[in-house]
Amino acid sequence: MAMKSLHDLFVHTLRDIYHAEKQGLKAMRQMSRKVTSPELKSLLETHHEETEHQVEELEHVFESLSMRPRGTNCEAVHGLLEEARELMEEAADDRTRDAGIVAAVQAVEHYEIARYGTLVAWGEALGHSDAVEALRRIRDQEMATDQKLSELAEDTLNPAADTGEGEDGGATDGTAPTQVEAEAIEEETAEQDEPVDAMADVKENAELADAEQEDGEDEGVVDLGEERSGRSGKRGKGRGKRAA
Structure with missing residues (x-):
């Protein structure tokens, strides 16, 4: 217009x-x-x-x-x-x-x-x-x-x-964090917990390996004992034959 x-x-x-x-x-x-x-x-x-x-x-x-x-x-x-x-x-x-x-x-x-x-x-x-x-x-x-x-x-x-914002991502005036801040804090905490969880897994695996090794050693002792007993029995029989 x-x-x-x-x-x-x-x-x-x-x-x-x-x-x-x-x-x-x-x-x-x-x-x-x-x-x-x-x-x-x-x-x-x-x-x-x-x-x-x-x-x-x-x-x-x-x-x-x-x-x-x-x-x-x-x-x-x-x-x-x-x-x-x-x-x-x-x-x-x-x-x-x-x-x-x-x-x-x-x-x-x-x-x-x-x-x-x-x-x-x-x-x-x-x-x-x-x-x-x-x-x-x-x-x-x-x-x-x-x-x-x-x-x-x-x-x-x-x-x-x-x-x-404070170090934790929340307000420095003491008020409760907002929803956005709370989600950010939760995300950051989850990321920080990941290495801790990984170390826990490593420690657990190491303990299991030690336990398996100990079990193997125990089994080996038993086997060796049985083997010695078997050899001793054979020697005893051989001596008995010579003496006869």
Whole structure:
């Protein structure tokens, strides 16, 4: 669409943010499944519900302009959500992933806040009072969510992700290791136990060999004793013949 006026810019940006909000709904469901912090999960679920209402509000804005609700591809949000996906895949433990998810959600929130701020200013200039009221309401919700995310990150999630790892691969703050850490510890312990098991096998084989050798020696003594007894008996018989 060729943009030749402020109205054209307003409509284009409205379609952009409509598409962004609908993409955000899908992304938040995926993020909620990856989150381990109960507080963050609750916050994301609450904002998911808010976003559903925001999409409805945007549709009313379109209707107030006598337009059919329609989105336009938002490359900016696609890029931000792709970064979020990569971050969730590459995070090595739950605490780091939670802190990264907050940053990813806030990146999208900041984009949306900027877009809604622009739409409010343009809407006021164009005299779209009903649209401005709805857009300002959505912007305020986005700003409130962003503030809650910042508080949660600063008070809880960032310090937890900054604990580092001890020699055993667990957290140095005394907390229980996460599932990822526990699996790593179990794997490392199994590798360390392998040489011990091998030495035990060698020792056991050596003991069996010694036992077999001792058994063989005992059998040899018996055989030799029997052989001596047999020879002595033969000599005795021979002497008896000569004496006769």
